[in-house]
Amino acid sequence: MFQRSRxxxxxxxxxxxxxxxxxxxxxPTKPITLxxxxxxxxxxxxxxxxxxxxxxxxxxxxxxxxxxxxxxxxVGPATMAAAAKPDGYTIAQIPITVFRLPLMQDVSWDAxxxxxxxxxxxxxxxxxxxxxxxxxxxxxxxxxxxxxNPGKVxxxxxxxxxxxxxGMEQIAGMAGIKLTQVPFKGGAETxxxxxxxxxxxxxxxxxxxxxxxAGKLRLLMVxxxxxxxxxxxxxxxxxxxxPMVYDSPFGIxxxxxxxxxxxxxxxxxxxxxxxxxxxIATLAKYDMVPNYKNTEDYKKxxxxxxxxxxxxVEKLGLTKKSN
Amino acid sequence: xxxxxxVAHGFGVALAPIxxxxxxxxxxxxxxxxxxxxxxxxxxxxLLLPVTLSGTPESGIIMMAGIYYGSxxxxxxxxxxxxxxxxxxxxxxxIDGHEMAKQxxxxxxxxxxxFGSFFAGTFALIALMLVAPKLASVAIAFGPAEYFSLMVLGxxxxxxLTQGSMAKALLMACIGVVxxxxxxxxITAQPRxxxxxxxxxxxxxxxxxxxxxxxxxxxxxxxEQAIRRDIINAKITHLLPSKQDWQAxxxxxxxxxxxxxxxxxxxxxxxxxxxxASYALEKRLSKTPERFGNGAIEGVAGPEAANNAAAGxxxxxxxxxxxxxxxxxxxxxxxxxxxxxxxxxxMITQNAGLFWGIxxxxxxxxxxxxxxxxPMIGMWVQLLRLPYNILFPLxxxxxxxxxxxxSNNVFDVYxxxxxxxxxxxxxxxxxxxxxxxxxxxxxxxxxxxxxxxLILSQGDLSTFVTRxxxxxxxxxxxxxxxxxxxxxxxxxxxxxxxxxxx
Numbered sequence: 159m160f161q162r163s164r165x166x167x168x169x170x171x172x173x174x175x176x177x178x179x180x181x182x183x184x185x186p187t188k189p190i191t192l193x194x195x196x197x198x199x200x201x202x203x204x205x206x207x208x209x210x211x212x213x214x215x216x217x218x219x220x221x222x223x224x225x226x227x228x229x230x231x232x233v234g235p236a237t238m239a240a241a242a243k244p245d246g247y248t249i250a251q252i253p254i255t256v257f258r259l260p261l262m263q264d265v266s267w268d269a270x271x272x273x274x275x276x277x278x279x280x281x282x283x284x285x286x287x288x289x290x291x292x293x294x295x296x297x298x299x300x301x302x303x304x305x306x307n308p309g310k311v312x313x314x315x316x317x318x319x320x321x322x323x324x325g326m327e328q329i330a331g332m333a334g335i336k337l338t339q340v341p342f343k344g345g346a347e348t349x350x351x352x353x354x355x356x357x358x359x360x361x362x363x364x365x366x367x368x369x370x371x372a373g374k375l376r377l378l379m380v381x382x383x384x385x386x387x388x389x390x391x392x393x394x395x396x397x398x399x400x401p402m403v404y405d406s407p408f409g410i411x412x413x414x415x416x417x418x419x420x421x422x423x424x425x426x427x428x429x430x431x432x433x434x435x436x437x438i439a440t441l442a443k444y445d446m447v448p449n450y451k452n453t454e455d456y457k458k459x460x461x462x463x464x465x466x467x468x469x470x471v472e473k474l475g476l477t478k479k480s481n
Numbered sequence: 482x483x484x485x486x487x488v489a490h491g492f493g494v495a496l497a498p499i500x501x502x503x504x505x506x507x508x509x510x511x512x513x514x515x516x517x518x519x520x521x522x523x524x525x526x527x528l529l530l531p532v533t534l535s536g537t538p539e540s541g542i543i544m545m546a547g548i549y550y551g552s553x554x555x556x557x558x559x560x561x562x563x564x565x566x567x568x569x570x571x572x573x574x575x576i577d578g579h580e581m582a583k584q585x586x587x588x589x590x591x592x593x594x595x596f597g598s599f600f601a602g603t604f605a606l607i608a609l610m611l612v613a614p615k616l617a618s619v620a621i622a623f624g625p626a627e628y629f630s631l632m633v634l635g636x637x638x639x640x641x642l643t644q645g646s647m648a649k650a651l652l653m654a655c656i657g658v659v660x661x662x663x664x665x666x667x668i669t670a671q672p673r674x675x676x677x678x679x680x681x682x683x684x685x686x687x688x689x690x691x692x693x694x695x696x697x698x699x700x701x702x703x704x705e706q707a708i709r710r711d712i713i714n715a716k717i718t719h720l721l722p723s724k725q726d727w728q729a730x731x732x733x734x735x736x737x738x739x740x741x742x743x744x745x746x747x748x749x750x751x752x753x754x755x756x757x758a759s760y761a762l763e764k765r766l767s768k769t770p771e772r773f774g775n776g777a778i779e780g781v782a783g784p785e786a787a788n789n790a791a792a793g794x795x796x797x798x799x800x801x802x803x804x805x806x807x808x809x810x811x812x813x814x815x816x817x818x819x820x821x822x823x824x825x826x827x828m829i830t831q832n833a834g835l836f837w838g839i840x841x842x843x844x845x846x847x848x849x850x851x852x853x854x855x856p857m858i859g860m861w862v863q864l865l866r867l868p869y870n871i872l873f874p875l876x877x878x879x880x881x882x883x884x885x886x887x888s889n890n891v892f893d894v895y896x897x898x899x900x901x902x903x904x905x906x907x908x909x910x911x912x913x914x915x916x917x918x919x920x921x922x923x924x925x926x927x928x929x930x931x932x933x934x935l936i937l938s939q940g941d942l943s944t945f946v947t948r949x950x951x952x953x954x955x956x957x958x959x960x961x962x963x964x965x966x967x968x969x970x971x972x973x974x975x976x977x978x979x980x981x982x983x
Contacts, residue, residue, distance in 0.1 A: 226889050229682040230665075233890070236679055263672055266679060312937055318669055340625075340933050341668055346814075350798075356624030356937065368824070476669075 182419035185246055186219040192410070193250035195234030197227045201282075201363070201444040202408075206251055208440035209279065212431035217423065230255040230319075235411070236265065239272040244413040246420035249276065252411045254321060257464045261471045262319065263478045274416035275460060277425045278451030279432060280441060281405030282363045284322060284381040285392065286313070289355050290374055297378045297398055300359065304335035312338045313359035314348040321406040322361040324470050325381060331473070332400045349375075363406075364445045381405060386445055407449055407463075409456050425453050488610060491837025495845055500543055500838070503536065507544035508846045511551020512854060515571075516559055516861045517879050522552040526812045538820035539835055543842040545816050549809050550602060550792045550843065553752065554850050557594040557785055558861050561587060565699045565876070570752035570788040572695065572915060573760045577773060577780030584776050588719035589726050591858055593778055594785040595851060596722070597730065601738040601786035602847040605793025608742060609800075610840055623747060625933035626944050630954035631747070632927040635754055636920065637958045650916045653907075657920030660685055667929045668936075680892040689884045689897035690921060694914040696880045697901025700873045702908050720855055726778050733763045733783030741787030745794025752791040757919055759787035765961070793843070800824055800836060 192210050196202045203225060210221040226234035231253035242248035257269045267273075288294045294303070304311045315322040318341040330337045340357050342348045345365030352360035353374060360366060360375070369375040370389070377392040381404040385394055395402055410428065412421070431437050432448050441448060451459055471477055494500065514525040526548050533541025556571035561578035574594065581590040623631075636654070663674045664684030675681040722730065740762065741755035763783040764773045773780050799810045801824075817824050822832065829836045854861075867875070884897045904914055938944035946952045 224889065227683075228890060229679050232682075233679055264677055309939075318667065319665075338936060340936050342933075343667065343929075350621050351624065354621035354624055368828075476671075 182417045182423075185420050185423060186217050188247060189220045189222055190214075190217070190246070191224050191248050192221050193224045193226050193234040193238055193248070195226055195228070195231040195251060195253065197225055201446075202251070202253075205280070205437075205440055205444060205446060208437050209428060209431045212434040212437050213424075213427040216427040216430045230259065230317075232256055232259050232265070232267075235273070236267050239267045239413055242413045244274060244416040246412060246416060246424060249410050249412045249424065251408055253408050254406045254463065254467075257460065258319070258324075258467050258471065261464075261468050261478065262476050269460065269464060272414050273411040274414055274421060275409065275411045275456045276416075276421055276453060277428045278407065278409035278449060278456040278459060279428065280446045281382075281407035281449050282321075283386060283445035283447070284325065284361065284363050284404060284406070285366065285386075285389075286326075286378045287352060287360045287362075287366045287370060287375040288358060288378055289352055290376050292355060292358065292376075294358070294378065295376070297393070300378065301333050301335055304330075304333075304337060308336045309338050311335070311359065312340050312357040313361050314340050314342050314351040314357040315361050316345055316348055316363075317341050317343065319476060321404065322363075324467075324474065325404040326361045327474055328402065328404070328470055329395070329400055367445070382447060388445060405447070405449070407459075409451065421453060484610060487833060487837045488841065490834060491839075491841035492845075494539060494834050494838030495543070495842035499536070500540055500842060501845070503540040503544040504547050504842045504846045505849060507547020508551035508554075508850050508853070510544075511548040511553075512555035512850065512857075512861070514548070515552035515555020515557075516864065517883075522549050522809055525552070526809065533816050533820075538817070538822055539838050539842075541820065542813065542816050542835075542839055543846075545813055546796075546839060546843055547846045549813070550789065550846065551850060553789050553792050554595065554598050554854060555861070556788075557598070557781075558591060558858065561590045561594065561781070562862065563699070565696050566691070570756050570791075572691070572753070572918065573756045573784040574781055575695070576760070576915075577775075577777050580774065580776035581778065581781065586719075586776065586778075589722045589778065590781050592720040592722045592855070593726060593730050593782045595720075595854055595858075597734045597737070597782045597786040598789040599847055599851040600734055601741060601790035602793055602850075603844065604738045605742050605745070605790045606840060606844050606847070609793055609796055610837075622950060624948075625930045625937060626948050627950045627954070629927060629930040629934055630945055630951040630958070632923050632930060634954045634958040634961075635758070635923045636927065637961050646911070649912050653912055653914070653917040654920040657917040658924035660690070660917075661921045661924035662928075667925070668932050680890070684925075685896060685921075686884075686893050687918075687922065689893045690900050691918060692880045692884055693897040693900025694904035694907070694918065696876060697897060698904025698908060698914070700876055701901060701905040703869070704873065720858065722778070729778050730782035732766075733759070733779040734786040736762060736766075737783035737786035738790040741790030742794040744787075745791030746797050752788040752795070753922065754919075755787040755791035756784035757915075759783040796840075796843075800828060800839075 192206065194203050194206045203223070207223055210223060214221040224234075226237060228234075229236070231251075232255050235250045235252055235256050238248055238250045252273065252275075256267070256273075259265055260267070260269060286297070288300075294300050300311060313326055315326065317323070318339065320341075323339055323341065326337060326339065337359075340351070342351055345362050348357075348360045348362045349365060349369060351357045352366075353369065359378070366375050366377070367388075370377050377389050379395060379398060380386050380389065380392050381395050383394065383396075383403045383405075386392065395404065410424075412424075429450060429452075432450055438448065495504070510525060510529070511522065514522060526545055529545070529548070533545060553570060556566060557574045557578065560566045560571040560574040561582050564575050564579040566572045566575055578590045578594065581587065659674075661684070663681055665671070665682055666673050672682055737755075737759040740759050741752070744755040744758060745752065760773075760780055760783060763777075763779045764770050767773065767777070767779060769777075795810050799814060814824060822828070822835070880897065881894055884893050885891065907914060934944055935942075944951075945955060
């Protein structure tokens with residue numbers, strides 16, 4: 159009895175190994191679903207579609223996009239972690255909120271354990287603007303004014319707890335000034351707020367582009383590693399003396415326990431996609447900069463980012479209450 | 482003169498055969514999704530967004546815009562005939578439109594809503610052409626303090642929406658406000674009332690709530706009644722409203738158009754708020770407010786004009802500032818961006834052909850809707866004339882598909898079903914869903930803008946009365962509230978009270 163059941167288990171295990179190996183060899187044999195945790199038509203959705211299109215050519219199977227928005231981009235990955243098989247046919251874009259939200263409240267996933275990280279892809283361009291009719295010509299003007307009038311400088315963000323909110327507070331901390339956040343809902347509202355001079359500054363991703371081009375808004379700084387080719391006059395954070403890059407980076411991952419061979423195939427396909435001129439052109443349209451990290455570096459990066467997020471979230475008093 | 486030249490150029494673009502075709506496809510799909518309960522313009526546009534990639538930017542955006550204003554037309558048909566709003570902005574049309582249909586006046590109700598829509602749509606487009614760049618600055622003059630006062634005004638309007646007991650309406654409004662609180666607190670990002678559920682972090686969606694309270698609940702309540710097939714089985718005659726109808730409707734249409742146009746420009750409720758506001762305004766102005774809720778044609782003409790004018794007005798902040806005032810406009814912004822175009826202050830000058838072409842196509846589309854829809858109402862009615870044991874499951878099916886499509890989230894389907902059951906009991910017990918929906922929409926905006934304005938004013942409450950636009954809204958709200966108490970208006974108040982007690 160005991161013997162037989164052990165034999166059964168052993169046979170089953172061998173069978174599973176064999177089929178898994180065969181699966182990895184032939185993978186992919188059917189279309190792959192890529193969960194994009196944002197609504198269709200947004201900048202993330204459109205760039206992910208471009209990358210999926212390019213990667214599917216390499217893989218020889220179509221990649222279908224499944225828009226599963228909600229929870230600040232966490233519902234999609236969380237659903238995948240809870241329900242999808244780690245067979246490589248369901249993968250998801252992993253926005254930074256997947257690491258941040260667990261620090262702020264109880265969630266169903268563990269970012270360190272529940273995902274198989276595949277490849278890191280890109281990040282957004284964030285910038286701080288002010289009305290062209292306003293008094294601030296440079297970031298230094300803002301710092302001087304804020305030092306004289308603590309808390310009087312207001313800035314609009316697309317939401318509390320977003321990368322823009324957290325980034326601005328980090329900058330304020332380093333500059334030794336106190337700024338007041340006014341959270342709006344999305345880029346459209348922050349544009350209106352700063353245009354109408356309801357807030358003094360706006361911190362947002364490149365939704366301000368047409369208004370900056372039209373000379374209605376003044377771009378005071380960008381948060382990318384190097385200056386944006388579109389706005390060579392806007393200094394980076396590093397140049398202003400804040401040693402950091404803040405671009406809310408993202409990559410893709412699958413459920414935990416994926417076969418390393420399948421991970422490698424997906425990694426290679428998306429790495430190729432990142433080199434595709436069509437993808438680069440789409441990214442440039444949204445001022446996104448390719449930020450490739452291989453599987454190992456991405457895993458390490460997840461740990462680092464979780465730590466740095468923890469520090470800021472704690473400092474801002476947004477940490478989840480332990481009950 | 483420049484404007485005329487531009488308009489001529491725009492018609493040149495819009496009349497190109499391929500663009501005419503896209504315009505027709507757009508308004509046709511729009512009317513269809515408007516007629517079918519459950520599938521609104523938002524789900525249709527997001528589903529078709531990838532399709533626009535294949536053509537030129539003009540064609541794609543002309544089609545998307547057509548879906549939007551086409552659905553505003555179509556939405557009224559189901560409201561009037563089966564008392565189920567095809568989309569959220571038609572909620573108010575149900576009140577008097579369906580009452581008219583029950584009295585055998587479905588024809589004039591459908592006719593007046595089509596003409597009202599056409600009239601308002603035309604006005605909105607002419608205004609869009611002439612004053613778009615100037616009006617854009619009005620939109621940005623609205624900061625948090627102004628929005629707060631506008632929302633106060635909006636909630637005051639609620640008191641005119643009720644047909645039954647005021648106490649029950651206020652209770653519904655309170656529930657609406659509480660439901661609106663669910664989700665991440667928009668100021669501090671703390672979850673509220675989410676009970677640890679990830680799905681509730683973004684709050685409860687408006688689409689499932691509206692579809693549940695109106696769509697599913699209506700089907701449930703109808704299954705237990707001896708169903709009156711006569712409304713949609715009877716041949717619909719007199720689509721052209723009579724002279725009397727015109728006389729009664731002219732004023733409401735004009736006021737609804739202007740009101741809707743300006744509310745459409747402002748971010749937020751847009752067409753939904755405009756239709757509610759117009760209904761309240763007409764009821765207030767009417768010499769016989771007791772007729773409202775019992776098939777008053779003014780109650781159809783005003784809101785239908787208002788929601789179409791709002792649909793036109795909503796294009797102004799999008800086209801001139803790149804600021805989408807509602808979800809539909811945000812999707813349209815997505816369509817522009819897919820084609821590498823950024824709507825903004827520069828678009829009118831840099832892409833004159835595109836801008837004026839779209840505006841001109843909207844005019845042509847409106848004309849198409851009028852010409853096609855009056856004869857085609859018969860066809861849409863055929864759709865609704867299916868036996869109820871087929872139609873009802875189909876409606877439920879479409880609402881489920883519609884809700885699922887708008888978020889790709891099964892949880893929202895559960896929410897809709899739950900609200901369907903709640904709505905069923907609300908109707909049985911005489912509670913109206915309209916105040917709940919209005920408070921659900923306005924409550925969170927009210928709170929959010931109150932807190933934002935207080936952050937900006939550093940806690941100084943006088944900000945609401947020292948800013949002129951805000952002060953004007955508040956004064957208007959107060960006037961609406963205490964107006965009925967003044968002796969000169971006492972007679973009217975009694976009539977209103979009578980109505981409320983009814």
